[in-house]
Amino acid sequence: MIHLKTRDEIESMKQGGAILREVMEKLVPQVQAGITTNEIDQEAERLIRERGAEPSFKRVEGYSWTTCLPVNEQTVHTPPSKKKLKQGDVLTIDIGVYLDGLHTDYATTFVVGGKTDAKTEAFLSKGRNTLEQAIKKVKVGERLGTIGAFIEEEMTGAGYFILKELTGHGIGHELHEDPYVLNYLDRPIEKTYKIPSGLTIAVEIIYSMGTEKIAYEPNVPWSIITQDRSLSACFERSIAVTDEETFILT
Numbered sequence: 001m002i003h004l005k006t007r008d009e010i011e012s013m014k015q016g017g018a019i020l021r022e023v024m025e026k027l028v029p030q031v032q033a034g035i036t037t038n039e040i041d042q043e044a045e046r047l048i049r050e051r052g053a054e055p056s057f058k059r060v061e062g063y064s065w066t067t068c069l070p071v072n073e074q075t076v077h078t079p080p081s082k083k084k085l086k087q088g089d090v091l092t093i094d095i096g097v098y099l100d101g102l103h104t105d106y107a108t109t110f111v112v113g114g115k116t117d118a119k120t121e122a123f124l125s126k127g128r129n130t131l132e133q134a135i136k137k138v139k140v141g142e143r144l145g146t147i148g149a150f151i152e153e154e155m156t157g158a159g160y161f162i163l164k165e166l167t168g169h170g171i172g173h174e175l176h177e178d179p180y181v182l183n184y185l186d187r188p189i190e191k192t193y194k195i196p197s198g199l200t201i202a203v204e205i206i207y208s209m210g211t212e213k214i215a216y217e218p219n220v221p222w223s224i225i226t227q228d229r230s231l232s233a234c235f236e237r238s239i240a241v242t243d244e245e246t247f248i249l250t
Helices: 007-030 037-050 118-135 144-157
Strands: 074-076 090-099 102-111 168-170 177-181 200-208 214-216 224-226 232-241 246-248
Touching: 007 037, 007 090, 007 102, 007 200, 007 232, 007 246, 037 090, 074 090, 074 200, 074 232, 090 232, 102 118, 102 200, 118 144, 118 200, 118 232, 144 177, 144 200, 177 200
Parallel strands: none
Antiparallel strands: 074 224, 090 102, 102 232, 168 177, 168 200, 200 232, 214 224, 232 246
């Protein structure tokens, strides 16, 4: 069942999203070689609670952390650890805020230390830019299939691979709600969900350099990796749609 949101609920999600953006603006500059992913997670929780909100991910049954922090071939759901980051590691920070009974979700991928080779820079830029363009297509009356088809065409056209088992999702009272927001087209566009006013979703592009196949990382609960251990990235924003406009919440 898809739960459409009222204007008041969307306003609350805007507030949560503003907190989440502010937290990320403070958090990302602290990431440098030598820091552990545990330290990043602890700082993320401090920043969220300092602003009167809660970490969304700690409300997921069995998950005890504020963030998911995949590195390199890790794709999603990787928990923080004592792992020290190295210069040139590709890090994803996936994070959510819970405020006034509503969730917002955000993810970005970047290079520790900022400097990398042209191949990795192109890989990350493509995901980042494709998400920005895809969000512009999210509006009342459009089909979700249009967004999925656009992402698939852009990413595969650049030689990258959509991890099809991992998708975007509805968001709001639950961190993961219906509908699934696919990064590919699995049926004719006209048979995909038509976007109404009040829809709140997380558009989440998850892709790799070498394969569309995933695997569960040995001895690391929750963590999903690319099956061929190729580089992976994730870019995600939470979106609210109204008759007047589409809001980027995070």
